[in-house]
Amino acid sequence: MNRSLLWPGALALGLCLAPAAGAADAADPGLAELRAQLRDLRQQYEARLADLERRLSAAEARTAAPAPAPVAAAPTPPPAPARAAAPVGANAFNPAVSVVLQGNYANLQRDPAGYALSGFAPGGEIGPGKRGFSLAESELALAANVDDRFSANLIASISPEDTIGVEEAYAIYTAAPAGLVPKFGRFRSGIGYLNEQHPHVFDFYGAPLAYEAMLGGQYTQDGLQLKWVTPLDTFLELGAEAGGGEGFPGTARAKNGGASGALFAHVGGDIGFSHSWRAGLSWLRTGAQGREWTQADSLGDDAVVSFTGRSDLALADFVWKWAPGGNARATNFKLQGEYLRRRERGDLAYDADGALGRNAMAPYRSTQSGWYVQGVWQFMPQWRVGLRYDRLSPGTVDYGANGQWLATDGFRPKRTALMVDWTPSEFSRIRAQFARSETLPGLADDQFFLQYILSLGAHGAHRY
Amino acid sequence: MNRFLRLAALLLATAALPAFADLKILATVPEWGALARELGGDKVSVTVATGPLQDPHHVEARPSLIARARGADLVVATGAELEVGWLPMVLQQAGNPKLRPGQPGYFEAASFVALRDKPARLDRAEGDVHAEGNPHIQTDPRNVALVAAALAARLAELDPPAADWYRARHTAFAARWAAAIARWEKDAAGLRGTAVLVHHDAFPYLFAWLGMRKVATLEPKPGVEPTTAHLAQVLELLRTQPVRMVIRAAYQDERAAQWIAGRAGIKVVTLPFTVGGTDGATDLFGLYEDTVRRLKEGLK
Missing domain, CATH: 3.40.50.1980 (Nitrogenase molybdenum iron protein domain)
Incomplete structure (x- = not known):
C-alpha cells in the first residue's frame, strides 16, 4: 500500500518540476528538442499517472476502512514526517471518552427548600440548587460505532450525592437510507430546541421556567425515535417518537405499546454567510396515572391531589444566529425563544390520601403556558453577555366539582437573568449570573451564581 | 394524515427524479470546493460549508449543512481533525449512509499528503493541537496537486459514465497547475x-x-x-x-x-x-x- 501510494506522489512531483524546467529554457531555441522530449515524457507520465489513479481508487474501494491509510508520499522537501499508523492492541477499539465537570457557588436570598412555581406543580429536578458551594452533576460520555450499522452513546451522570444515573443510552442505525435516522434507547426527546441539549451547553445557569413547569426540567424518552430529513433544499426534518412515558408530566403506567408519543418538525437555513436560523413545532402527548402533588386548598390546608388523564404539550421554538461573515470566533449574537402550551384533561382526586377526610373525585381541565426569550452576545473573543426573560401563565384551570376546595390565583411567575461568561478555550467556561426570580406572589428572590463547566477528553460536537 | 402522505409521496417522487444527474458535492472549506469545480466542471454541483472568512475549526452543525449532506453524493473534507467539531455531527444527523467515513462518498484530503508538525505531546494544555498533524495543507500548492489526483480518481469512481471526463479535466488541470507552481516558485x-x-x-x-x-x-x-x-x-x-x-x-x-x-x-x-x-x-x-x-x- 505504501509503495503504491508513493509512486503517484513522486510522479506528481515530477510533473510539477517538468514544466518548470521547460519555462526556464523557453528563451533558448537550441533546446526545442529537449522541450519536445520533456513534453513526450510528461504525456507518458500522465498516462501512467491516470493508470495508477485507477489502480489507487480500486485499491481504496477494496480497503474501505474508516481510518485513513498511512501515506508515505513526500511531496515537500525536506520530507515531512509520515502519518502515524492507527494504534494497535486491545485498547484500539476503545470508544471516545469525554467527561464534563461542573460546579457552582450560589447566593440565594430565599431558602431554595421553599422554591415553587405558583400555579404549577412540576415534578423532576427543578429549582435554583443549593446555597453556597456545591458540585453539579459530573457527566461521563462514551461513544463509538458499534459496527457498520450502529453507533451508540452512553452518557452517565454522577450526582453529587454519589449516585449514578443514565442520562442517555442510545443507538443510531447509521445504515438507513433516504435521510432516515432511527434512534432507540434512552435519549432526550427531539421536541423544542433546548430539550435535546445537555445543561452544560445551556447559555444560562438553569433551565427556563417553562421547561421546569411543563417538563420538570427536560423530557427524556425510553423508546424509539425516527427522524426523516426531507430531500428539500431547505432543511426540513420531521420526527416521531414513542416511549415509555414515565417522565413528568406522565407517570409510570402498566401499558403495552407507547405510553408517550411525540411529533416534531424543524426547519432552518442560512441567509448569506452571516445569518442562520432554525424554527420548530413539536407536540408531546403523555398520560398520567395518579400524578400527585400537594396544593393549599381554600381552607388553608395542604391537600394531596392526584391527577389521572392525558397531557398534551405543544412547543414552538426558534433560534437565530448572527456572526459577521460567518466567523463566530470574534463576535456573534444568538437569539432564541420558545413557547410551551400544555393542555391536561382527566380527573383530579382531591385529598387523595384522605388525610383531611374530604376525599372527592372530579373532572379536571387545564390549559397553561410559558415562554422565554434570550439573547447572548459575544462582544469580544472569549467573552459573552446574555439576558433571558422567563414568563409563565397559569392559564385556566377548571377543577369541576373540586372547585369548592381548589382554585388557582392569577399570579404569573417571571424571572429575569443576566449572565456574563468567559470561555478561554472550547473546553472551559466560567460564568457569573444574576437573576431576579419571582415565582411566588410577593416573594422576589435575588439570585447570584458562579459556575464552572470543564470538558475533558474527546472533542465535543458543535451542536447548532 | 392523508394530506401528509400525499406530501411525503410528492417529496419522494421529487427526490427520485433523474433531473439531478450531476454529482452533488459538499466541500467543508472553499479550497476543496474550488478544486472539485476545477475537476468536475459542469458535471458536479458543489456546496461549500464554510465561508472564506470563517475559522474552519469553529463551525456549527447548522441546519443548512445537514440539508446539504442529506442530498450529497460526496463530502470532501480536509480531515486531520480540522472538522472534528461539526462534520461527524452533520453526517450523523443527515441520514445519508453514502457519506459515512470509509465509504467512497467520504473523502479526506489530508490522507493523501504528508502532514507536518505532528505534536510530540498530545495534551490540551498545549492548546488546540491536532493529533495527526497540522491540517492546513492547502497553503502548499504541491499538496493541492496530490489531492487533485486522488479526488479526480474518486470522482471517476463515483460517477463511472463520466470517468473519462474527470480524467481529462484532471490531466489538463495538472498541467496548468504544474506550470503555475513553477511560475509562483520563480516569482x-x-x-x-x-x-x-x-x-x-x-x-x-x-x-x-x-x-x-x-x-x-x-x-x-x-x-x-x-x-x-x-x-x-x-x-x-x-x-x-x-x-x-x-x-x-x-x-x-x-x-x-x-x-x-x-x-x-x-x-x-x-x-x-x-x-x-x-x-x-x-x-x-x-x-x-x-x-x-x-x-x-x-x-x-
Whole structure:
C-alpha cells in the first residue's frame, strides 16, 4: 500500500518540476528538442499517472476502512514526517471518552427548600440548587460505532450525592437510507430546541421556567425515535417518537405499546454567510396515572391531589444566529425563544390520601403556558453577555366539582437573568449570573451564581 | 394524515427524479470546493460549508449543512481533525449512509499528503493541537496537486459514465497547475529565507514550500487568543531574531498583528488562506498568485 501510494506522489512531483524546467529554457531555441522530449515524457507520465489513479481508487474501494491509510508520499522537501499508523492492541477499539465537570457557588436570598412555581406543580429536578458551594452533576460520555450499522452513546451522570444515573443510552442505525435516522434507547426527546441539549451547553445557569413547569426540567424518552430529513433544499426534518412515558408530566403506567408519543418538525437555513436560523413545532402527548402533588386548598390546608388523564404539550421554538461573515470566533449574537402550551384533561382526586377526610373525585381541565426569550452576545473573543426573560401563565384551570376546595390565583411567575461568561478555550467556561426570580406572589428572590463547566477528553460536537 | 402522505409521496417522487444527474458535492472549506469545480466542471454541483472568512475549526452543525449532506453524493473534507467539531455531527444527523467515513462518498484530503508538525505531546494544555498533524495543507500548492489526483480518481469512481471526463479535466488541470507552481516558485524566489511572525500556526506548508522561516506565533498556544504578556515576549524575541513581516489569515482578528507590527516597525501581511479570503483569491490559481504577491509586498 505504501509503495503504491508513493509512486503517484513522486510522479506528481515530477510533473510539477517538468514544466518548470521547460519555462526556464523557453528563451533558448537550441533546446526545442529537449522541450519536445520533456513534453513526450510528461504525456507518458500522465498516462501512467491516470493508470495508477485507477489502480489507487480500486485499491481504496477494496480497503474501505474508516481510518485513513498511512501515506508515505513526500511531496515537500525536506520530507515531512509520515502519518502515524492507527494504534494497535486491545485498547484500539476503545470508544471516545469525554467527561464534563461542573460546579457552582450560589447566593440565594430565599431558602431554595421553599422554591415553587405558583400555579404549577412540576415534578423532576427543578429549582435554583443549593446555597453556597456545591458540585453539579459530573457527566461521563462514551461513544463509538458499534459496527457498520450502529453507533451508540452512553452518557452517565454522577450526582453529587454519589449516585449514578443514565442520562442517555442510545443507538443510531447509521445504515438507513433516504435521510432516515432511527434512534432507540434512552435519549432526550427531539421536541423544542433546548430539550435535546445537555445543561452544560445551556447559555444560562438553569433551565427556563417553562421547561421546569411543563417538563420538570427536560423530557427524556425510553423508546424509539425516527427522524426523516426531507430531500428539500431547505432543511426540513420531521420526527416521531414513542416511549415509555414515565417522565413528568406522565407517570409510570402498566401499558403495552407507547405510553408517550411525540411529533416534531424543524426547519432552518442560512441567509448569506452571516445569518442562520432554525424554527420548530413539536407536540408531546403523555398520560398520567395518579400524578400527585400537594396544593393549599381554600381552607388553608395542604391537600394531596392526584391527577389521572392525558397531557398534551405543544412547543414552538426558534433560534437565530448572527456572526459577521460567518466567523463566530470574534463576535456573534444568538437569539432564541420558545413557547410551551400544555393542555391536561382527566380527573383530579382531591385529598387523595384522605388525610383531611374530604376525599372527592372530579373532572379536571387545564390549559397553561410559558415562554422565554434570550439573547447572548459575544462582544469580544472569549467573552459573552446574555439576558433571558422567563414568563409563565397559569392559564385556566377548571377543577369541576373540586372547585369548592381548589382554585388557582392569577399570579404569573417571571424571572429575569443576566449572565456574563468567559470561555478561554472550547473546553472551559466560567460564568457569573444574576437573576431576579419571582415565582411566588410577593416573594422576589435575588439570585447570584458562579459556575464552572470543564470538558475533558474527546472533542465535543458543535451542536447548532 | 392523508394530506401528509400525499406530501411525503410528492417529496419522494421529487427526490427520485433523474433531473439531478450531476454529482452533488459538499466541500467543508472553499479550497476543496474550488478544486472539485476545477475537476468536475459542469458535471458536479458543489456546496461549500464554510465561508472564506470563517475559522474552519469553529463551525456549527447548522441546519443548512445537514440539508446539504442529506442530498450529497460526496463530502470532501480536509480531515486531520480540522472538522472534528461539526462534520461527524452533520453526517450523523443527515441520514445519508453514502457519506459515512470509509465509504467512497467520504473523502479526506489530508490522507493523501504528508502532514507536518505532528505534536510530540498530545495534551490540551498545549492548546488546540491536532493529533495527526497540522491540517492546513492547502497553503502548499504541491499538496493541492496530490489531492487533485486522488479526488479526480474518486470522482471517476463515483460517477463511472463520466470517468473519462474527470480524467481529462484532471490531466489538463495538472498541467496548468504544474506550470503555475513553477511560475509562483520563480516569482517567490526572493522570499527564500525570510523570517516572519504568524498569528496562528496556519502556514507551515506554505513556509516549507517557499523556504520561509517562522520565528514565533502571536497565539501563545494553537487556538488560544494572543495575550499581551505573550506579545511582549514575542516583541522581546524580535530584538535577537528580527523578522520582515507578521502574517495573518484573513479570518483572524487583526488587532494582535497590528499591535506587534506597530511596535516592531514591520508590515502586516494578510493572506487569503483560502479561495475567497481576499479579493484577489477568486479561484485556486488566484489564491496562490495573491499569496505570493502579498508576501512580496511585505518584503518591500
